[in-house]
Amino acid sequence: MSTSTPEAGRTAERFDVVVIGAGFSGMYALHRLRQQGRLAVCLEAGDGVGGTWYWNRYPGARVDIESMQYSYSFDDDLQQEWSWSEHFSPQPDLEAYANHVADRFGLREDIRFETRVDELTFDESADEWHVGTASGERFVARHVIAATGSLDVSNVPDWPGLDRFRGEAYHTSRWPKEGVDLAGKRVGLIGTGSTGIQITPEVAAVAEHLTVFQRTPNFSLPSRNRKLDAEYQQEWKANYPERRKQILGTHGAVLMSNVAEQRSIFDYTEEEREEVMERAWNARNGLEFIRTFTDTSSDPKANEILAEFVRNKIRSMVHDPETAELLCPKTYPIGGKRICIDSGYYETFNRDNVSLVDVRTHPIEEVTESGLRTSESEYDLDVIIFATGFDAMTGSMLRMNVTGVEGARLADHWADGPRTVFGLMTAGFPNLFMVHGPGSPSVLAQMITTGEWQVDWILRTIDHLEENEISRFGATPAQESEWAAEVDTTASRTMHSRTDSWYTGANIPGKPRALLMYVGGFQRYSDWCTRAADEGYTGFEKK
Numbered sequence: 001m002s003t004s005t006p007e008a009g010r011t012a013e014r015f016d017v018v019v020i021g022a023g024f025s026g027m028y029a030l031h032r033l034r035q036q037g038r039l040a041v042c043l044e045a046g047d048g049v050g051g052t053w054y055w056n057r058y059p060g061a062r063v064d065i066e067s068m069q070y071s072y073s074f075d076d077d078l079q080q081e082w083s084w085s086e087h088f089s090p091q092p093d094l095e096a097y098a099n100h101v102a103d104r105f106g107l108r109e110d111i112r113f114e115t116r117v118d119e120l121t122f123d124e125s126a127d128e129w130h131v132g133t134a135s136g137e138r139f140v141a142r143h144v145i146a147a148t149g150s151l152d153v154s155n156v157p158d159w160p161g162l163d164r165f166r167g168e169a170y171h172t173s174r175w176p177k178e179g180v181d182l183a184g185k186r187v188g189l190i191g192t193g194s195t196g197i198q199i200t201p202e203v204a205a206v207a208e209h210l211t212v213f214q215r216t217p218n219f220s221l222p223s224r225n226r227k228l229d230a231e232y233q234q235e236w237k238a239n240y241p242e243r244r245k246q247i248l249g250t251h252g253a254v255l256m257s258n259v260a261e262q263r264s265i266f267d268y269t270e271e272e273r274e275e276v277m278e279r280a281w282n283a284r285n286g287l288e289f290i291r292t293f294t295d296t297s298s299d300p301k302a303n304e305i306l307a308e309f310v311r312n313k314i315r316s317m318v319h320d321p322e323t324a325e326l327l328c329p330k331t332y333p334i335g336g337k338r339i340c341i342d343s344g345y346y347e348t349f350n351r352d353n354v355s356l357v358d359v360r361t362h363p364i365e366e367v368t369e370s371g372l373r374t375s376e377s378e379y380d381l382d383v384i385i386f387a388t389g390f391d392a393m394t395g396s397m398l399r400m401n402v403t404g405v406e407g408a409r410l411a412d413h414w415a416d417g418p419r420t421v422f423g424l425m426t427a428g429f430p431n432l433f434m435v436h437g438p439g440s441p442s443v444l445a446q447m448i449t450t451g452e453w454q455v456d457w458i459l460r461t462i463d464h465l466e467e468n469e470i471s472r473f474g475a476t477p478a479q480e481s482e483w484a485a486e487v488d489t490t491a492s493r494t495m496h497s498r499t500d501s502w503y504t505g506a507n508i509p510g511k512p513r514a515l516l517m518y519v520g521g522f523q524r525y526s527d528w529c530t531r532a533a534d535e536g537y538t539g540f541e542k543k
């Protein structure tokens with residue numbers, strides 16, 4: 001039972017902790033808080049659980065981490081009883097899993113659905129957060145855990161005419177629950193990131209015609225998805241305790257199958273390296289393939305050899321040489337943008353009902369009543385699908401209008417790029433914790449497991465604060481600078497920071513450019529966070 005408190009003429013419900021978001025991390029936070037006997041509520045904008053896997057229900061949506069790992073570890077009965085159907089789970093399986101967890105642990109009674117937080121204000125007199133929602137509810141809590149997702153705020157290009165379009169338009173991340181009937185329709189798809197690459201074959205299979213509008217081609221590698229047999233699952237389940245521990249000791253919180261070569265690409269003759277790449281291409285899924293050599297993510301020359309191998313694969317899969325060439329990425333290193341994995345993407349361009357339009361050379365200029373106009377041609381369409389990505393990493397925090405100490409606005413504090421400590425806290429906004437925030441490994445590590453880990457760190461911290469009667473706890477600017485130096489040093493060794501993508505904010509006009517996640521690896525990251533806790537949180541602001 002919450003208690004009520006008068007707040008600026010309105011009644012606010014009072015909790016120990018408000019959790020924002022009922023995705024995998026938010027649900028886990030709520031579960032742990034309830035276990036601890038804390039009064040907690042979870043506020044969720046959607047009408048169901050699952051976060052990313054609730055919103056992104058477009059045809060073909062699928063995770064790129066294998067199912068036996070991309071799942072909760074906190075409850076052994078749960079991980080023993082649940083069965084996955086495919087190596088890479090499709091969205092419906094992940095949403096079903098989220099629903100199962102919510103029911104199994106009775107979480108729904110403490111989740112308020114269709115409740116979008118649009119105001120977070122710190123009350124300095126009481127060291128509490130006041131939380132306001134779009135529908136007018138008010139909540140007060142000492143601590144807030146924002147589990148608002150790294151990829152939640154949809155990016156829709158600001159083209160003139162969108163309101164004039166007489167057909168249907170959808171962003172993939174807000175795909176209607178009842179589905180969309182594309183049969184017999186002329187469909188335009190904008191965007192060729194992971195999402196565009198997943199939805200392309202699905203749309204092509206039903207639409208009368210699919211036109212893919214591509215600005216930048218992506219490197220996509222075969223997912224080699226497969227049904228999961230009982231024996232494989234059983235083997236994992238028998239070894240779960242040990243495997244889960246091993247996962248936390250890896251760079252990306254993922255165990256890869258045994259990758260045989262741990263050598264530089266230049267240790268091989270040209271002929272040998274072609275053989276090695278060919279073997280790896282046929283045996284591994286895309287995410288493992290790019291780890292075939294030790295130096296392709298750091299040495300541009302090594303990278304170019306691997307990239308050209310993949311381009312040749314694209315050329316061999318796509319029959320029309322002009323289309324094949326357009327699909328070959330040539331302006332950035334392989335692995336600089338997030339690698340996509342697919343099931344039949346390139347082959348889809350061999351279908352008679354699919355065409356590719358290069359909107360790098362001839363950009364889209366406006367949406368018309370009947371379709372899209374580029375600087376070269378007009379395209380009549382019945383449906384436009386925006387697979388145009390997200391205002392990633394910072395968008396979901398900034399849109400909540402967060403105001404901290406002395407009226408400081410988070411939007412101002414992050415005006416030149418986000419500043420955080422471990423992606424978990426930001427200076428001037430005490431008692432506010434983020435899960436997978438900017439400056440954390442976030443999407444570069446397996447997010448369910450690392451989300452559990454971060455929530456555990458946050459709850460350990462809250463325990464410490466209560467034991468020591470600390471009512472206000474926050475990061476300092478000095479700590480932010482120290483963490484920024486660590487983030488920058490590790491980033492400078494990778495291709496990510498030199499490539500335009502949502503990783504660096506380059507996909508959103510006007511967004512400050514900075515690598516938004518920590519690339520030093522999950523193990524190193526968790527060492528930093530654990531050290532801070534073990535040392536009694538020295539350096540943090542405490543009152």
Ligand code: N01
Pocket residue numbers: 062063064065151157190191192193194195196198213214215216338341359364387388389390443502507
């Ligand atoms: O978004 P994106 P996404 N005119 O930003 C194009 C995760 N995910 O939803 O590259 C024309 O990658 C844009 O072009 P360009 C995964 O982490 C995972 O696909 O900016 N085009 C690009 O092609 C992934 O990385 C899975 O030139 C415009 C596309 O839209 C992340 O989500 C599946 C444009 C956006 O690509 C985001 O992926 C799906 C414009 N004005 C997603 N604006 C799996 O687990 C944008 N574009 C497998």
